[in-house]
Amino acid sequence: MARYHIETYGCTSNRGESRQIESALRDAGHYRVDGPEEADVAIMNTCTVVEKTERNMLRRAKELETETADLIVTGCMALAQGDLFREESVDAQILHWDEVPSAVTNGECPTPGPGVEPVLDGVVGILPIARGCMSDCSYCITKHATGKIDSPSVEENVEKARALVHAGAKELRITGQDTGVYGWDQGERTLHELLDRICDIDGDFRVRVGMANPKGVHGIREDLARVFAENEKLYNFLHAPVQSGSNSVLGHMRRQHQVSEYVEVCETFDAHLDYWTLSTDFIVGYPTEEDVDHQQSMALLRETRPEKINVTRFSKRPGTDAAKLKGLGGTVKKERSKEMSELKMAVVAEAYEAMVGTTHEVLVVEEGTGDSVKCRDEAYRQIIVQNASDYGLEPGDFCEVEVTGHQTVYAFAKPV
CATH class of the missing domain: 2.40.50.140 (Nucleic acid-binding proteins)
Structure with a gap:
């Protein structure tokens, strides 16, 4: 869990985006502190109305860079004139606002508060189906807060979903630290059964499945892909964070999957679905990552071409095994992050360009x-x-x- 400081400049739209960033960070178990000097990460949501504003944004970014461990710059100036921050040698991640929460989480699982109670937010119903996970990732502090998987029954979650639909939910977001291992503590992974049952609920609504690690999905990939293909209520969307294209680095991270298993998940969904979105995450600059490992990650991104990609520069979390390792240094991480982020933008833009006319x-x-x-x-x-x-x-x-x-x-x- 991270301590964050956020500053917002400019219009009402920027303030709304900052509220959504904060909402996602709170949902993931992070908390706000009063100033950047107390924070693990500072977030600056920028404005770029006039030249004077641009100068002020650059000056403030340089100040924040010296006052906090990590800096993320988002907002209008970041998107329209991100190169200005790089030209001024500001050591920051330049991100679209909806990429900020995943960058702050450092590739960790989301960490909801105690309990697994559903929430209705507008027309969106948020349904945590379980708490905890089966992983022991070396960089992740989340497991210290949540423990191993604890899954309510399929029947209990279906009733919660039904209550959300009856209350007016048009989109159900199925969440958890790792939805792919739902039911593991009961002796059988049953995510596909749960989704099938939820889609049988009367009403006109859609269902989005939250993060599922590749190892958990791999064991049920055929059943899961079949359920997606058979249910129009399910968004054809899978978030499976691979984190690295190198089996060596995955081993050091203590990720439970191999690259080949992630690729097999992708191929299975390709076989069942004509049009779907693959979302994945990469951690750039893990302490044991060599250049050859980074290039393997780049190659995997090119091969599987996810339509949504979260790129996160590794940062140490207190109390984790990875925090004991000697880091690569900011320059290496920055260069690798820049290279992967540029490729990411090209891959994602290609996917959206192909949609024009459909x-x-x-x-x-x-x-x-x-x-x-x-x-x-x-x-x-x-x-x-x-x-x-x-x-x-x-x-x-x-x-x-x-x-x-x-x-x-x-x-x-x-x-x-």
Whole structure:
């Protein structure tokens, strides 16, 4: 769990994005501190209205860089003029705002608070299906807070899901430290059975499955992919964090999977689904990572081409075994992170560019900036509909849209 400090500059939209960043960080067990000097990571949500503002942002970023262990810069200036921070030698990760939470978590599992009670947030129902995991990753502090997997029964989780749908949830987010090992403590992994049962609930809603480590998914990959293919209510979306393309580094991380098992999961879903989203995570600069290991990660990214990728520079967590290792140094991690992030942007942009001209049924999930709404298509890809009031669209609505354009990590569309 990390201590974070966040500063927000600029418009109402930036403040809204910072609130969503903080919400995700709180859900993951992190907590806010009063100043950057007390924080493990500082987050700066920037503005770039005029030249004077740009100078102020650069000055403040340099100050924060010296006051905290790690700095993340996001917001308008980060996206439009990220190179300025690099030219000024600011040692920071330059990220889109929705990538910030995963960067702060350092590749660790999410850490919800005590209990596994569902929450309804707007039209989104959040259903933690279990607490804990079966892993013992060398870099992760989460396991000290959550322990081993503790899975309520399928029947209990189905009833919680039904209650969320009856309360108005249009999107159910199935969460946990590692959803792929759900039921392991009961003697059998039953995620696919749970999802099948949830999709049988009466109502018009969608289901998104949260993070599932490759090892847990690998053992049920055929059953799981079949359930995805048979249920239209399930978003065709799988978040399977590989963390490295090197079996050597995976061994040092004490990850339970091999690269080949991750690839086999990808191939199985490819065989069952024509259109789906693979989401994965890479930790760059683990203390034992050699250049050849990094290049293996780059090669794996090119081979599997995930449509959503979280790239995190390794940072030490107190009390973990990896914290005892001699680090690689900021320059090496920065260079490798930059190289992988550039490849990531190219891969993701290619996926969204390929969507232009296609039609999809989407669920309106939340309001966007100005008169726009954020939607999710059948593969959980983000689609923005502008001038939403002209179409009478609001959160909870389903509609068919045609994709008309794209940015790197989302598409634009109009109702048809």
